[in-house]
Amino acid sequence: MKNNSLWLDDERKKLKKIDRDIETEVLVIGGGITGLSILYQLNKNGVNATLVERNICGEGVTSRSTAKITFLQEKLYMNIRKFEGEKVARDYLNSQIEAVNIIKNIIADEKIACDLEEVDSILFTNNKKNYKKLREEYNFLLKSNVNAKLERILELHNSLGVRVKNTYVFNPVKYINGLKDILSKNIFENSKVTDIKKNDDFYTTKVNDFLIKSKYVIVATHYPYFVFPFVLPIKSHIEKSYLGAVKSKNFKSFSAINIDDNCISMRYYKDKGVNYLIYLYGSYKSSSVTDIKHNFEKFKSKYDFEYIWSNKDIITDDYRPYIGKVYKNDSTFLISTGYNTWGMTNATIGSIIIKDIIVNKKNKYISLFDPNRCINLNRIVNFPSNLYGNAKSFLKGLQNNQSNVRYDKIDGKSVAIYKDSRGKDHIVYNKCPHMKCGILFNETELTWDCMCHGSRFDIDGRCIEGPSNFDITYDK
Numbered sequence: 001m002k003n004n005s006l007w008l009d010d011e012r013k014k015l016k017k018i019d020r021d022i023e024t025e026v027l028v029i030g031g032g033i034t035g036l037s038i039l040y041q042l043n044k045n046g047v048n049a050t051l052v053e054r055n056i057c058g059e060g061v062t063s064r065s066t067a068k069i070t071f072l073q074e075k076l077y078m079n080i081r082k083f084e085g086e087k088v089a090r091d092y093l094n095s096q097i098e099a100v101n102i103i104k105n106i107i108a109d110e111k112i113a114c115d116l117e118e119v120d121s122i123l124f125t126n127n128k129k130n131y132k133k134l135r136e137e138y139n140f141l142l143k144s145n146v147n148a149k150l151e152r153i154l155e156l157h158n159s160l161g162v163r164v165k166n167t168y169v170f171n172p173v174k175y176i177n178g179l180k181d182i183l184s185k186n187i188f189e190n191s192k193v194t195d196i197k198k199n200d201d202f203y204t205t206k207v208n209d210f211l212i213k214s215k216y217v218i219v220a221t222h223y224p225y226f227v228f229p230f231v232l233p234i235k236s237h238i239e240k241s242y243l244g245a246v247k248s249k250n251f252k253s254f255s256a257i258n259i260d261d262n263c264i265s266m267r268y269y270k271d272k273g274v275n276y277l278i279y280l281y282g283s284y285k286s287s288s289v290t291d292i293k294h295n296f297e298k299f300k301s302k303y304d305f306e307y308i309w310s311n312k313d314i315i316t317d318d319y320r321p322y323i324g325k326v327y328k329n330d331s332t333f334l335i336s337t338g339y340n341t342w343g344m345t346n347a348t349i350g351s352i353i354i355k356d357i358i359v360n361k362k363n364k365y366i367s368l369f370d371p372n373r374c375i376n377l378n379r380i381v382n383f384p385s386n387l388y389g390n391a392k393s394f395l396k397g398l399q400n401n402q403s404n405v406r407y408d409k410i411d412g413k414s415v416a417i418y419k420d421s422r423g424k425d426h427i428v429y430n431k432c433p434h435m436k437c438g439i440l441f442n443e444t445e446l447t448w449d450c451m452c453h454g455s456r457f458d459i460d461g462r463c464i465e466g467p468s469n470f471d472i473t474y475d476k
Protein backbone atom coordinates (compact mmCIF):
# COMPACT_ATOMS: atom_id res chain seq x y z
CA MET A 1 0.00 0.00 0.00
CA LYS A 2 1.26 3.47 -0.90
CA ASN A 3 0.80 6.21 1.68
CA ASN A 4 0.12 8.92 -0.86
CA SER A 5 -2.50 10.13 -3.29
CA LEU A 6 -2.74 8.16 -6.55
CA TRP A 7 -2.67 11.46 -8.49
CA LEU A 8 0.96 11.88 -7.43
CA ASP A 9 2.04 8.68 -9.21
CA ASP A 10 2.42 10.39 -12.58
CA GLU A 11 5.70 11.99 -13.51
CA ARG A 12 5.77 15.75 -13.12
CA LYS A 13 8.01 18.05 -15.14
CA LYS A 14 9.97 20.54 -13.08
CA LEU A 15 10.12 24.14 -14.22
CA LYS A 16 12.93 26.62 -13.64
CA LYS A 17 13.57 28.42 -10.35
CA ILE A 18 13.55 32.20 -10.26
CA ASP A 19 17.08 33.39 -11.11
CA ARG A 20 16.82 37.20 -11.39
CA ASP A 21 14.75 40.23 -10.37
CA ILE A 22 11.75 40.69 -12.65
CA GLU A 23 8.82 43.00 -13.37
CA THR A 24 5.36 41.77 -14.24
CA GLU A 25 1.91 43.31 -14.19
CA VAL A 26 0.37 40.56 -12.05
CA LEU A 27 2.13 38.23 -9.62
CA VAL A 28 0.22 35.04 -8.75
CA ILE A 29 1.49 33.22 -5.64
CA GLY A 30 0.78 29.49 -5.55
CA GLY A 31 0.55 26.83 -8.27
CA GLY A 32 -2.48 24.74 -7.29
CA ILE A 33 -5.69 24.70 -9.32
CA THR A 34 -6.40 28.26 -8.09
CA GLY A 35 -3.13 29.83 -9.21
CA LEU A 36 -2.91 27.95 -12.52
CA SER A 37 -6.54 28.74 -13.44
CA ILE A 38 -5.96 32.44 -12.72
CA LEU A 39 -2.72 32.50 -14.72
CA TYR A 40 -4.54 30.79 -17.61
CA GLN A 41 -7.38 33.35 -17.69
CA LEU A 42 -5.01 36.32 -17.42
CA ASN A 43 -2.77 34.95 -20.14
CA LYS A 44 -5.76 34.38 -22.44
CA ASN A 45 -6.80 37.98 -21.92
CA GLY A 46 -3.40 39.40 -22.77
CA VAL A 47 -2.43 40.35 -19.20
CA ASN A 48 1.26 39.98 -18.40
CA ALA A 49 1.29 37.66 -15.38
CA THR A 50 3.87 35.51 -13.60
CA LEU A 51 3.24 32.64 -11.18
CA VAL A 52 5.61 31.49 -8.43
CA GLU A 53 5.23 28.16 -6.65
CA ARG A 54 7.31 27.22 -3.63
CA ASN A 55 7.44 23.50 -4.49
CA ILE A 56 6.14 21.84 -7.67
CA CYS A 57 2.80 22.98 -9.15
CA GLY A 58 -0.15 20.77 -8.28
CA GLU A 59 1.42 18.98 -5.32
CA GLY A 60 -0.61 20.85 -2.67
CA VAL A 61 -4.19 20.24 -1.58
CA THR A 62 -5.25 19.87 -5.24
CA SER A 63 -3.22 16.67 -5.59
CA ARG A 64 -5.11 15.02 -2.71
CA SER A 65 -8.70 15.75 -3.68
CA THR A 66 -11.29 13.31 -5.08
CA ALA A 67 -11.43 15.64 -8.11
CA LYS A 68 -15.12 15.63 -8.93
CA ILE A 69 -16.20 18.49 -11.15
CA THR A 70 -19.75 18.89 -9.98
CA PHE A 71 -22.38 21.33 -8.84
CA LEU A 72 -24.01 18.76 -6.51
CA GLN A 73 -22.08 19.66 -3.40
CA GLU A 74 -23.07 17.72 -0.28
CA LYS A 75 -24.99 19.97 2.16
CA LEU A 76 -23.79 23.31 0.83
CA TYR A 77 -27.07 24.49 -0.70
CA MET A 78 -29.02 23.42 2.38
CA ASN A 79 -26.62 25.31 4.59
CA ILE A 80 -26.58 28.42 2.43
CA ARG A 81 -30.39 28.38 2.18
CA LYS A 82 -30.71 28.04 5.92
CA PHE A 83 -28.44 30.94 6.76
CA GLU A 84 -28.55 33.19 3.68
CA GLY A 85 -31.81 32.39 1.93
CA GLU A 86 -32.84 30.83 -1.35
CA LYS A 87 -31.53 33.55 -3.69
CA VAL A 88 -27.96 33.34 -2.41
CA ALA A 89 -28.08 29.54 -2.64
CA ARG A 90 -29.37 29.79 -6.24
CA ASP A 91 -26.69 32.28 -7.24
CA TYR A 92 -24.06 29.97 -5.80
CA LEU A 93 -25.57 27.00 -7.67
CA ASN A 94 -25.50 28.94 -10.96
CA SER A 95 -21.85 29.88 -10.42
CA GLN A 96 -20.99 26.20 -9.98
CA ILE A 97 -22.93 25.10 -13.08
CA GLU A 98 -21.07 27.77 -15.07
CA ALA A 99 -17.75 26.61 -13.62
CA VAL A 100 -18.37 23.00 -14.68
CA ASN A 101 -18.86 24.18 -18.27
CA ILE A 102 -15.80 26.46 -18.20
CA ILE A 103 -13.45 23.73 -17.00
CA LYS A 104 -14.90 21.23 -19.50
CA ASN A 105 -14.36 23.74 -22.34
CA ILE A 106 -10.79 24.53 -21.27
CA ILE A 107 -9.97 20.81 -21.32
CA ALA A 108 -11.51 20.45 -24.80
CA ASP A 109 -10.04 23.67 -26.28
CA GLU A 110 -6.55 23.03 -24.97
CA LYS A 111 -6.76 19.27 -25.55
CA ILE A 112 -5.57 18.54 -22.02
CA ALA A 113 -5.21 14.79 -21.44
CA CYS A 114 -6.50 14.56 -17.87
CA ASP A 115 -8.81 11.52 -18.03
CA LEU A 116 -11.99 13.61 -18.02
CA GLU A 117 -15.10 11.42 -17.77
CA GLU A 118 -18.70 12.57 -17.86
CA VAL A 119 -20.48 10.82 -14.98
CA ASP A 120 -23.74 11.37 -13.07
CA SER A 121 -23.47 12.98 -9.64
CA ILE A 122 -25.50 11.49 -6.82
CA LEU A 123 -26.41 12.94 -3.44
CA PHE A 124 -27.71 10.18 -1.20
CA THR A 125 -28.75 9.13 2.26
CA ASN A 126 -29.08 5.80 4.04
CA ASN A 127 -30.82 7.39 6.96
CA LYS A 128 -34.61 7.70 6.83
CA LYS A 129 -34.40 10.73 9.10
CA ASN A 130 -32.66 12.57 6.26
CA TYR A 131 -35.24 11.79 3.55
CA LYS A 132 -37.01 15.09 4.15
CA LYS A 133 -33.77 17.06 3.75
CA LEU A 134 -32.96 15.21 0.54
CA ARG A 135 -36.44 15.91 -0.87
CA GLU A 136 -35.99 19.60 -0.07
CA GLU A 137 -32.70 19.54 -1.94
CA TYR A 138 -34.38 17.87 -4.89
CA ASN A 139 -37.14 20.52 -4.93
CA PHE A 140 -34.58 23.31 -4.73
CA LEU A 141 -32.76 21.87 -7.76
CA LEU A 142 -36.00 21.52 -9.73
CA LYS A 143 -36.99 25.10 -8.91
CA SER A 144 -33.55 26.17 -10.12
CA ASN A 145 -34.17 24.47 -13.48
CA VAL A 146 -31.72 21.63 -12.87
CA ASN A 147 -32.78 18.37 -14.44
CA ALA A 148 -32.61 16.27 -11.26
CA LYS A 149 -34.15 12.89 -10.46
CA LEU A 150 -35.12 11.55 -7.04
CA GLU A 151 -34.79 7.76 -7.07
CA ARG A 152 -33.61 4.62 -5.35
CA ILE A 153 -29.91 4.16 -6.11
CA LEU A 154 -29.26 0.48 -6.77
CA GLU A 155 -25.49 0.99 -6.93
CA LEU A 156 -25.59 2.38 -3.36
CA HIS A 157 -27.53 -0.35 -1.53
CA ASN A 158 -30.86 1.03 -2.62
CA SER A 159 -30.40 4.28 -0.73
CA LEU A 160 -32.48 7.32 -1.61
CA GLY A 161 -30.65 9.70 -3.89
CA VAL A 162 -30.83 12.76 -6.12
CA ARG A 163 -29.12 12.25 -9.47
CA VAL A 164 -27.99 14.96 -11.89
CA LYS A 165 -26.21 14.88 -15.24
CA ASN A 166 -23.57 17.08 -16.95
CA THR A 167 -20.97 16.57 -14.24
CA TYR A 168 -17.48 15.10 -14.50
CA VAL A 169 -14.46 13.53 -12.79
CA PHE A 170 -10.82 13.88 -13.83
CA ASN A 171 -7.20 13.58 -12.73
CA PRO A 172 -6.37 16.98 -11.17
CA VAL A 173 -2.60 16.65 -11.40
CA LYS A 174 -2.78 15.84 -15.13
CA TYR A 175 -5.01 18.92 -15.54
CA ILE A 176 -2.48 21.11 -13.69
CA ASN A 177 0.32 19.63 -15.83
CA GLY A 178 -1.64 20.50 -18.99
CA LEU A 179 -2.07 24.12 -17.87
CA LYS A 180 1.57 24.19 -16.80
CA ASP A 181 2.70 23.12 -20.29
CA ILE A 182 0.71 25.96 -21.88
CA LEU A 183 1.95 28.56 -19.39
CA SER A 184 5.45 27.29 -18.59
CA LYS A 185 7.21 30.50 -19.74
CA ASN A 186 5.41 32.42 -17.00
CA ILE A 187 5.97 30.02 -14.09
CA PHE A 188 8.81 29.63 -11.62
CA GLU A 189 8.85 26.56 -9.40
CA ASN A 190 10.82 26.00 -6.19
CA SER A 191 10.42 29.73 -5.76
CA LYS A 192 9.02 30.73 -2.38
CA VAL A 193 7.53 34.09 -1.47
CA THR A 194 8.66 35.24 1.96
CA ASP A 195 7.69 38.91 1.98
CA ILE A 196 5.37 41.33 0.17
CA LYS A 197 5.83 45.11 0.47
CA LYS A 198 3.36 47.66 -0.84
CA ASN A 199 4.95 50.78 -2.31
CA ASP A 200 3.01 53.75 -3.73
CA ASP A 201 1.59 52.06 -6.79
CA PHE A 202 3.39 48.75 -6.99
CA TYR A 203 4.39 45.76 -4.85
CA THR A 204 7.84 44.37 -4.22
CA THR A 205 7.73 40.68 -3.42
CA LYS A 206 10.69 38.69 -2.17
CA VAL A 207 10.97 35.32 -3.89
CA ASN A 208 13.96 33.19 -2.84
CA ASP A 209 16.80 35.75 -3.11
CA PHE A 210 15.16 37.90 -5.79
CA LEU A 211 12.55 40.64 -6.05
CA ILE A 212 9.45 40.76 -8.23
CA LYS A 213 7.92 44.15 -8.93
CA SER A 214 4.22 44.02 -9.85
CA LYS A 215 1.09 46.16 -9.99
CA TYR A 216 -1.15 43.36 -8.68
CA VAL A 217 -0.57 40.51 -6.22
CA ILE A 218 -2.86 37.49 -6.05
CA VAL A 219 -2.56 35.17 -3.08
CA ALA A 220 -3.47 31.65 -4.27
CA THR A 221 -1.66 29.79 -1.49
CA HIS A 222 -4.76 27.89 -0.25
CA TYR A 223 -4.57 29.35 3.29
CA PRO A 224 -4.23 33.07 2.51
CA TYR A 225 -1.42 34.14 4.78
CA PHE A 226 0.24 37.46 3.76
CA VAL A 227 -3.25 38.89 4.37
CA PHE A 228 -3.59 41.38 7.25
CA PRO A 229 -5.51 41.86 9.48
CA PHE A 230 -5.58 38.13 9.71
CA VAL A 231 -9.18 37.20 10.57
CA LEU A 232 -9.65 33.94 8.67
CA PRO A 233 -9.05 31.68 11.73
CA ILE A 234 -12.23 33.02 13.35
CA LYS A 235 -14.30 33.02 10.14
CA SER A 236 -13.46 29.44 9.15
CA HIS A 237 -12.21 26.10 10.33
CA ILE A 238 -10.10 23.36 8.77
CA GLU A 239 -11.74 20.07 7.83
CA LYS A 240 -9.62 16.96 7.49
CA SER A 241 -10.59 13.75 5.71
CA TYR A 242 -9.11 10.32 5.02
CA LEU A 243 -9.14 8.90 1.50
CA GLY A 244 -8.08 5.75 -0.27
CA ALA A 245 -8.05 4.09 -3.70
CA VAL A 246 -8.90 0.43 -4.09
CA LYS A 247 -8.84 -1.67 -7.28
CA SER A 248 -12.31 -2.24 -8.69
CA LYS A 249 -13.58 -4.72 -11.32
CA ASN A 250 -15.51 -2.03 -13.18
CA PHE A 251 -15.51 1.66 -13.83
CA LYS A 252 -18.91 2.96 -12.71
CA SER A 253 -20.27 6.08 -14.34
CA PHE A 254 -21.23 8.03 -11.26
CA SER A 255 -19.74 9.94 -8.38
CA ALA A 256 -21.56 10.16 -5.06
CA ILE A 257 -21.60 11.89 -1.70
CA ASN A 258 -23.99 11.48 1.22
CA ILE A 259 -25.70 13.98 3.49
CA ASP A 260 -25.44 11.83 6.64
CA ASP A 261 -23.29 12.57 9.67
CA ASN A 262 -20.48 10.27 8.65
CA CYS A 263 -19.40 11.68 5.31
CA ILE A 264 -18.95 9.16 2.49
CA SER A 265 -17.76 10.31 -0.90
CA MET A 266 -16.76 8.16 -3.87
CA ARG A 267 -15.90 8.12 -7.54
CA TYR A 268 -14.20 5.77 -9.98
CA TYR A 269 -10.99 6.25 -11.97
CA LYS A 270 -9.55 4.37 -14.95
CA ASP A 271 -5.79 4.34 -15.27
CA LYS A 272 -3.85 2.30 -17.84
CA GLY A 273 -6.48 -0.43 -17.95
CA VAL A 274 -6.89 -0.60 -14.15
CA ASN A 275 -10.06 0.67 -12.44
CA TYR A 276 -10.03 2.21 -9.01
CA LEU A 277 -12.72 3.21 -6.55
CA ILE A 278 -11.65 6.38 -4.75
CA TYR A 279 -13.30 6.43 -1.38
CA LEU A 280 -13.52 9.01 1.39
CA TYR A 281 -14.93 8.18 4.78
CA GLY A 282 -15.26 10.63 7.63
CA SER A 283 -14.59 14.36 7.79
CA TYR A 284 -13.37 15.91 10.98
CA LYS A 285 -12.79 19.39 12.25
CA SER A 286 -9.00 19.46 12.37
CA SER A 287 -9.14 20.61 16.00
CA SER A 288 -11.08 17.46 16.96
CA VAL A 289 -8.51 15.02 15.56
CA THR A 290 -6.87 13.54 18.63
CA ASP A 291 -5.21 10.48 17.23
CA ILE A 292 -4.11 10.48 13.60
CA LYS A 293 -2.91 6.87 13.77
CA HIS A 294 -6.21 5.60 15.19
CA ASN A 295 -8.21 7.47 12.52
CA PHE A 296 -6.11 6.00 9.73
CA GLU A 297 -6.34 2.47 11.19
CA LYS A 298 -10.14 2.80 11.38
CA PHE A 299 -10.23 3.98 7.76
CA LYS A 300 -7.82 1.30 6.48
CA SER A 301 -10.07 -1.47 7.79
CA LYS A 302 -12.81 -0.47 5.29
CA TYR A 303 -11.15 -1.83 2.12
CA ASP A 304 -7.96 -3.41 0.86
CA PHE A 305 -6.55 -0.05 -0.28
CA GLU A 306 -3.73 0.35 -2.80
CA TYR A 307 -3.32 4.01 -1.83
CA ILE A 308 -4.23 5.86 1.32
CA TRP A 309 -3.84 9.53 2.20
CA SER A 310 -5.43 12.49 3.96
CA ASN A 311 -6.43 15.97 2.87
CA LYS A 312 -7.79 19.17 4.34
CA ASP A 313 -9.71 22.20 3.16
CA ILE A 314 -10.96 25.50 4.55
CA ILE A 315 -14.63 25.59 5.58
CA THR A 316 -15.98 29.14 5.74
CA ASP A 317 -18.67 30.10 8.20
CA ASP A 318 -21.20 31.08 5.55
CA TYR A 319 -20.25 28.25 3.15
CA ARG A 320 -19.18 30.65 0.42
CA PRO A 321 -15.59 31.07 -0.77
CA TYR A 322 -13.56 34.26 -0.38
CA ILE A 323 -12.70 35.47 -3.86
CA GLY A 324 -11.72 39.02 -4.78
CA LYS A 325 -10.43 42.15 -3.07
CA VAL A 326 -8.85 41.76 0.36
CA TYR A 327 -9.30 45.50 1.03
CA LYS A 328 -12.56 47.10 -0.04
CA ASN A 329 -11.30 49.87 -2.30
CA ASP A 330 -8.15 48.23 -3.54
CA SER A 331 -8.30 45.98 -6.58
CA THR A 332 -4.53 45.33 -6.56
CA PHE A 333 -4.41 42.75 -3.75
CA LEU A 334 -6.67 39.75 -4.34
CA ILE A 335 -7.34 36.27 -2.92
CA SER A 336 -9.21 33.16 -3.96
CA THR A 337 -9.76 30.52 -1.27
CA GLY A 338 -12.19 28.95 1.24
CA TYR A 339 -13.78 26.47 -1.15
CA ASN A 340 -15.53 24.24 1.42
CA THR A 341 -14.06 21.13 -0.29
CA TRP A 342 -15.32 22.14 -3.74
CA GLY A 343 -12.20 23.68 -5.22
CA MET A 344 -12.31 22.41 -8.81
CA THR A 345 -15.37 24.52 -9.62
CA ASN A 346 -14.68 27.37 -7.21
CA ALA A 347 -11.06 27.87 -8.34
CA THR A 348 -12.39 27.96 -11.91
CA ILE A 349 -15.14 30.52 -11.32
CA GLY A 350 -12.66 32.37 -9.06
CA SER A 351 -10.20 32.69 -11.93
CA ILE A 352 -12.85 34.46 -14.04
CA ILE A 353 -13.76 36.81 -11.17
CA ILE A 354 -10.10 37.69 -10.50
CA LYS A 355 -9.44 38.23 -14.21
CA ASP A 356 -12.53 40.45 -14.50
CA ILE A 357 -11.46 42.58 -11.52
CA ILE A 358 -8.05 43.08 -13.12
CA VAL A 359 -9.33 43.92 -16.60
CA ASN A 360 -12.07 46.06 -15.01
CA LYS A 361 -14.98 44.06 -16.38
CA LYS A 362 -18.32 43.57 -14.61
CA ASN A 363 -18.89 40.17 -13.08
CA LYS A 364 -22.20 39.12 -11.55
CA TYR A 365 -20.52 36.97 -8.89
CA ILE A 366 -18.23 39.61 -7.36
CA SER A 367 -20.52 40.40 -4.41
CA LEU A 368 -21.45 36.74 -3.80
CA PHE A 369 -17.83 35.85 -3.06
CA ASP A 370 -16.58 39.24 -1.82
CA PRO A 371 -14.05 38.61 1.01
CA ASN A 372 -15.36 41.86 2.61
CA ARG A 373 -18.99 40.73 2.75
CA CYS A 374 -20.85 41.33 5.98
CA ILE A 375 -20.66 38.60 8.53
CA ASN A 376 -24.02 36.92 8.80
CA LEU A 377 -25.30 37.14 12.39
CA ASN A 378 -26.64 33.57 12.21
CA ARG A 379 -23.12 32.33 11.75
CA ILE A 380 -21.43 34.51 14.32
CA VAL A 381 -22.07 31.74 16.88
CA ASN A 382 -19.25 29.85 15.21
CA PHE A 383 -16.62 32.42 16.11
CA PRO A 384 -16.15 31.32 19.73
CA SER A 385 -16.23 27.70 18.64
CA ASN A 386 -13.52 28.34 16.01
CA LEU A 387 -11.41 30.14 18.58
CA TYR A 388 -11.97 27.33 21.07
CA GLY A 389 -10.96 24.80 18.37
CA ASN A 390 -7.76 26.73 17.73
CA ALA A 391 -6.94 26.90 21.43
CA LYS A 392 -7.67 23.20 21.90
CA SER A 393 -5.40 22.25 18.99
CA PHE A 394 -2.72 24.54 20.32
CA LEU A 395 -2.76 22.81 23.69
CA LYS A 396 -3.05 19.34 22.19
CA GLY A 397 0.13 19.91 20.23
CA LEU A 398 1.85 20.80 23.50
CA GLN A 399 0.86 17.57 25.21
CA ASN A 400 3.86 15.75 23.79
CA ASN A 401 2.52 12.31 24.56
CA GLN A 402 2.99 10.37 21.33
CA SER A 403 4.66 7.10 22.20
CA ASN A 404 6.76 6.94 19.04
CA VAL A 405 8.09 10.49 19.39
CA ARG A 406 10.63 11.79 21.90
CA TYR A 407 10.60 15.39 22.99
CA ASP A 408 13.81 17.05 24.09
CA LYS A 409 15.76 20.28 24.25
CA ILE A 410 18.88 20.79 22.19
CA ASP A 411 20.86 24.01 22.70
CA GLY A 412 17.88 25.38 24.61
CA LYS A 413 15.47 24.76 21.71
CA SER A 414 12.54 22.33 21.96
CA VAL A 415 12.70 19.55 19.40
CA ALA A 416 10.68 16.46 18.54
CA ILE A 417 12.46 13.29 17.45
CA TYR A 418 10.92 10.42 15.50
CA LYS A 419 12.88 7.17 15.23
CA ASP A 420 12.11 5.46 11.91
CA SER A 421 11.88 1.69 11.33
CA ARG A 422 15.62 1.56 10.55
CA GLY A 423 16.46 3.30 13.81
CA LYS A 424 17.34 6.66 12.26
CA ASP A 425 16.35 9.74 14.28
CA HIS A 426 14.46 12.53 12.46
CA ILE A 427 14.76 15.74 14.48
CA VAL A 428 12.56 18.80 13.94
CA TYR A 429 11.67 21.94 15.90
CA ASN A 430 8.39 21.13 17.61
CA LYS A 431 6.33 24.28 16.96
CA CYS A 432 4.53 25.19 13.76
CA PRO A 433 6.13 28.47 12.55
CA HIS A 434 2.69 29.81 11.52
CA MET A 435 1.17 30.50 14.98
CA LYS A 436 3.38 28.43 17.26
CA CYS A 437 0.91 25.56 17.68
CA GLY A 438 2.35 22.18 18.57
CA ILE A 439 2.77 19.45 15.97
CA LEU A 440 1.89 15.75 15.98
CA PHE A 441 3.58 13.00 13.99
CA ASN A 442 1.43 11.32 11.33
CA GLU A 443 2.89 7.82 11.14
CA THR A 444 0.89 6.78 8.08
CA GLU A 445 2.00 9.55 5.75
CA LEU A 446 5.26 10.17 7.64
CA THR A 447 4.57 13.87 8.11
CA TRP A 448 4.48 16.29 11.04
CA ASP A 449 0.99 17.85 11.14
CA CYS A 450 -0.15 21.03 12.86
CA MET A 451 -3.61 20.47 14.36
CA CYS A 452 -4.57 24.16 14.48
CA HIS A 453 -4.52 25.23 10.83
CA GLY A 454 -3.28 22.14 9.05
CA SER A 455 0.31 22.97 8.08
CA ARG A 456 2.27 19.86 7.22
CA PHE A 457 5.99 19.11 7.15
CA ASP A 458 7.84 16.10 5.78
CA ILE A 459 9.64 13.72 8.11
CA ASP A 460 12.68 16.03 8.24
CA GLY A 461 10.66 19.22 8.66
CA ARG A 462 10.39 20.66 5.11
CA CYS A 463 7.07 22.48 4.80
CA ILE A 464 4.84 20.71 2.26
CA GLU A 465 1.50 22.41 3.05
CA GLY A 466 0.66 25.80 4.50
CA PRO A 467 -0.35 27.99 6.15
CA SER A 468 3.19 27.78 7.49
CA ASN A 469 5.55 29.38 5.06
CA PHE A 470 8.62 28.06 6.84
CA ASP A 471 10.28 24.72 7.54
CA ILE A 472 10.85 23.16 10.96
CA THR A 473 14.10 21.49 9.93
CA TYR A 474 16.59 21.23 12.77
CA ASP A 475 19.90 22.89 11.85
CA LYS A 476 22.76 21.48 13.81
Ligand SMILES: Cc1cc2nc3c(=O)[nH]c(=O)nc-3n(C[C@H](O)[C@H](O)[C@H](O)COP(=O)(O)OP(=O)(O)OC[C@H]3O[C@@H](n4cnc5c(N)ncnc54)[C@H](O)[C@@H]3O)c2cc1C
Binds near residue numbers: 061220336337
Ligand atom coordinates in the same frame (compact mmCIF):
# COMPACT_ATOMS: atom_id res chain seq x y z
C1 LIG B 1 -10.81 15.34 1.19
C2 LIG B 1 -11.04 16.39 0.15
C3 LIG B 1 -11.63 16.03 -1.05
C4 LIG B 1 -11.87 17.02 -2.02
N1 LIG B 1 -12.50 16.67 -3.17
C5 LIG B 1 -12.87 17.62 -4.04
C6 LIG B 1 -13.64 17.29 -5.19
O1 LIG B 1 -13.99 16.13 -5.42
N2 LIG B 1 -14.01 18.29 -6.02
C7 LIG B 1 -13.66 19.58 -5.77
O2 LIG B 1 -14.08 20.46 -6.52
N3 LIG B 1 -12.87 19.92 -4.72
C8 LIG B 1 -12.47 18.97 -3.85
N4 LIG B 1 -11.73 19.31 -2.76
C9 LIG B 1 -11.27 20.70 -2.57
C10 LIG B 1 -10.05 21.02 -3.41
O3 LIG B 1 -9.14 19.95 -3.43
C11 LIG B 1 -9.34 22.29 -2.89
O4 LIG B 1 -10.28 23.27 -2.55
C12 LIG B 1 -8.43 22.87 -3.96
O5 LIG B 1 -7.58 21.85 -4.46
C13 LIG B 1 -7.59 24.02 -3.42
O6 LIG B 1 -6.71 24.41 -4.44
P1 LIG B 1 -5.67 25.58 -4.23
O7 LIG B 1 -5.00 25.82 -5.52
O8 LIG B 1 -6.36 26.73 -3.59
O9 LIG B 1 -4.64 25.02 -3.13
P2 LIG B 1 -3.31 24.14 -3.35
O10 LIG B 1 -3.53 23.05 -4.33
O11 LIG B 1 -2.83 23.75 -2.00
O12 LIG B 1 -2.30 25.18 -4.00
C14 LIG B 1 -1.68 26.21 -3.27
C15 LIG B 1 -0.22 26.26 -3.71
O13 LIG B 1 0.41 27.42 -3.15
C16 LIG B 1 1.77 27.10 -2.90
N5 LIG B 1 2.33 28.06 -1.95
C17 LIG B 1 2.00 28.19 -0.64
N6 LIG B 1 2.76 29.15 -0.08
C18 LIG B 1 3.57 29.64 -1.03
C19 LIG B 1 4.60 30.65 -1.04
N7 LIG B 1 4.93 31.32 0.07
N8 LIG B 1 5.25 30.91 -2.19
C20 LIG B 1 4.92 30.23 -3.32
N9 LIG B 1 3.97 29.25 -3.35
C21 LIG B 1 3.31 28.96 -2.23
C22 LIG B 1 1.69 25.67 -2.35
O14 LIG B 1 2.94 25.01 -2.45
C23 LIG B 1 0.60 25.05 -3.23
O15 LIG B 1 1.13 24.38 -4.35
C24 LIG B 1 -11.47 18.35 -1.79
C25 LIG B 1 -10.85 18.69 -0.58
C26 LIG B 1 -10.64 17.72 0.38
C27 LIG B 1 -9.99 18.12 1.66
